[in-house]
Amino acid sequence: xxxxxxxxxxxxxxxxxxxxxxxxxxxxxxxxxxxxxxxxxxxxxxxxxxxxxxxxxxxxxxxxxxxxxxxxxxxxxxxxxxxxxxxxxxxxxxxxxxxxxxxxxxxxxxxxxxxxxxxxxxxx
Amino acid sequence: xxxxxxxxxxxxxxxxxxxxxxxxxxxxxxxxxxxxxxxxxxxxxxxxxxxxxxxxxxxxxxxxxxxxxxxxxxxxxxxxxxxxxxxxxxxxxxxxxxxxxxxxxxxxxxxxxxxxxxxxxxxxxxxxxxxxxxxxxxxxxxx
Numbered sequence: 181x182x183x184x185x186x187x188x189x190x191x192x193x194x195x196x197x198x199x200x201x202x203x204x205x206x207x208x209x210x211x212x213x214x215x216x217x218x219x220x221x222x223x224x225x226x227x228x229x230x231x232x233x234x235x236x237x238x239x240x241x242x243x244x245x246x247x248x249x250x251x252x253x254x255x256x257x258x259x260x261x262x263x264x265x266x267x268x269x270x271x272x273x274x275x276x277x278x279x280x281x282x283x284x285x286x287x288x289x290x291x292x293x294x295x296x297x298x299x300x301x302x303x304x
Numbered sequence: 305x306x307x308x309x310x311x312x313x314x315x316x317x318x319x320x321x322x323x324x325x326x327x328x329x330x331x332x333x334x335x336x337x338x339x340x341x342x343x344x345x346x347x348x349x350x351x352x353x354x355x356x357x358x359x360x361x362x363x364x365x366x367x368x369x370x371x372x373x374x375x376x377x378x379x380x381x382x383x384x385x386x387x388x389x390x391x392x393x394x395x396x397x398x399x400x401x402x403x404x405x406x407x408x409x410x411x412x413x414x415x416x417x418x419x420x421x422x423x424x425x426x427x428x429x430x431x432x433x434x435x436x437x438x439x440x441x442x443x444x445x446x447x
Contacts, residue, residue, distance in 0.1 A: 250384020
């Protein structure tokens with residue numbers, strides 16, 4: 181399991197909103213109302229455990245965590261709109277792509293970050 | 305958000321292992337009787353051999369004595385974990401694609417390969433249901 185976020189995780193934190201089940205890194209000064217035993221302040225905590233998730237910004241989102249990828253997938257679909265169902269699939273050579281926008285990435289999570297990045301760039 | 309599990313959710317509980325991030329429907333047992341049923345999210349780690357659950361309605365609870373009745377196959381985080389378990393069982397990536405059905409409805413299809421060769425598919429009305437169908441096929445093939 182990942183113990184330090186990578187660049188794509190940090191970018192994901194700026195592109196995706198927090199939803200329950202995501203694995204995220206928090207800044208050390210974030211106060212969690214319900215931290216459970218043995219979990220240091222930088223480990224995974226849960227957005228549904230925060231007193232007000234909307235007021236907190238994580239340092240990074242674990243784009244390799246299966247549950248987190250599932251949450252990101254739905255957010256890309258919502259961004260695309262019009263009932264678009266986004267597929268993330270292997271294209272060979274260890275590369276993942278999507279049927280919407282973006283250049284894909286080396287993991288499913290990275291491909292979804294690329295798709296969301298393109299979507300946000302298109303909004304500007 | 306779902307309040308009552310469906311048949312697919314109940315089947316999922318027999319096919320998939322509870323893992324961090326999943327939304328599960330659990331019942332607290334006392335003297336072999338269910339005393340409370342609740343939706344929870346499986347926490348990061350296990351403790352003392354039991355599942356540590358984040359209860360949505362109360363503070364944390366050690367859930368070593370709970371039965372997992374169902375898994376919420378419509379929950380995005382849960383579907384993500386299910387996909388990883390399907391891939392771990394199959395041993396290679398599984399793609400979940402979609403196709404139009406009649407009357408404008410969508411069917412989700414899990415597809416998997418052996419090397420470069422297409423092998424089989426499993427379908428369902430949702431992404432989670434397609435993954436349940438895929439896992440069912442894999443487990444039946446293991447018998």
